[in-house]
Amino acid sequence: MKKSLPRSAAFLAIACFFLIASRAALSAPATTQPASLLTADETRELNAVLDAPIAAGFPDTRKAQIYVGSLVIMATFDPTKGPPPFPQETAKTHMMAGNSTNLTNGYIFSGLHFKLADGSWIVALRYHFTPKPGDTIDSSNAHETKPANLTADAIAAHPFDSAKDASDFLATLPAADRPRAIAALDRGMPLTTYLEIGPGGIAPAAVLLRRAGWNDAEDLALVCTGMRACNYWEMQLWGTADLPFDPTGAHKVSDETRKSWAEAQKHLTLESPATAMRRAIFEYSRGQIVAIEPEDTPLSSAAAIAAAKASVDPKDPQHNLARVDALAASIKLPFPPAADAPLAGRLQSWEETPRPPRISYVVVGQALGASAPEAPPEGYTPAKADLDGLVSLLADDRPSRFWDFYGPRTLGDNAWRALGALLKADPRTLAGYPTDRPWTAAERQSAAKAVQAWWKTHRKEFVEK
Secondary structure, three states: OOOOOOOOHHHHHHHHHHHHHHHOOOOOOOOOOOOHHHHHHHHHHHHHHHHHHHHHHHOOOOEEEEEEEEEEEEEEOOOOOOOOOOOHHHEEEEEEOOOOOOEEEEEEEEEEEEEEHHHHHEEOOEEEOOOOOOOOEEEEEEEOOOOHHHHHHHHHHHHHHHHHHHHHOOOOOOOOHHHHHHHHHHHHHHHHHHHOHEEEHHHHHHHHHHHOOOHHHHHHHHHHHHHOOOOHHHHHHHHHOOOEEEEEEOOOHHHHHHHHHHHHHOOOOOOOOOHHHHHHHHHHHHHHHHHOOOHHHOOHHHHHHHHHHHHHOOOOOOOHHHHHHHHHHHHHOOOOOOOOOOOOHHOOOOOOOOOOOOOOOOEOEEEEEEEEOOOOOOOOOOOOOHHHHHHHHOOOOOOEEEEOOOOEEEEHHHHHHHHHHHHHOHHHHHOOOOOOOOOHHHHHHHHHHHHHHHHHHHHHHHHHO
């Protein structure tokens, strides 16, 4: 999750979304009381959505202390025995001790933090850290906030005059709806600024803050509703079970569709606050499942999987339970693949983007030594010698470590991706096959047959070049 935007940028990215979202809850008489922002039924539904991730294994923030600001953490670990407590690239300082294999890293994290009752910390909504003896956490540059005072403190620290600063947006609403919209904006904008949370932090913040005793989670739910309504990809992923697939990564058809959608969009389609929050929790949990390293997430794999499954839509029309199972299978695949792995095994281990460089540590005598950062090898690099093998694997539906905005991709999808890179075009285009159909398992099979038939008569044009 990213740090919150500067105030001016935050208004452009969040304020108008919050305003539009608040229209969904403006059916009761105008009032500035927080309870009126959602109906009683909406509140019950939202509370059930926010409780589900805790039951699934989210960190329990009951009796937690809440901090906002910067934490300075000094943590000592032995890199020859396990990973660092936080991702290596986040360390600001490294200190090696003579005649020891221990390394002390210094970190600075800004944002929303929770000190849990068991002494562990949720740091910046991104990590779960349990200090060991000798580790230190300096919170002098952060301020503690109490759940009962959170909303009032946010408004006092970052007052927002929506009637003045959002007049253009308010003018788009019926006059009867404006008082409630003003109340929503005046509460929502200060909260996102005060808590230092960006779009990706809204869902986990709402879950953890409510569990900690905060009773105004509806404000963040309305932020979430408006933001999602303005995002083409968010709406498409939940409105359609399967989207077209572009193995070249250009996504020309998708970009053209998105542009047409934006031009035709006069009135946004709003999810209910509970629906928006449930879907945001699903997407957050799905991201936790595929974290590259275990130290990159505050959730265990089991908790992330359970939370994602608990947050699918009723009756699961998008088939997201199956997608979660595919992700769960994919994280068990080896990375990098074995040196002698067959083509299928290498394709299964091929991820969407290369991993960042990491420092490796070795023991020199009795002390610790470090090498220059090196990027881990990719699971697979497209090779001309593999052309025939790639064509034969286009319909393979085994899992892979290829995840994109849509979710999990198959071994066959990676074969399409590699073939597209080698042929420098979408293989379906070369074969005269449509590229704008929803990418279902049946469509993958049909497209594979078409390209495999085309390949038999055009193979020499590419293999013998």
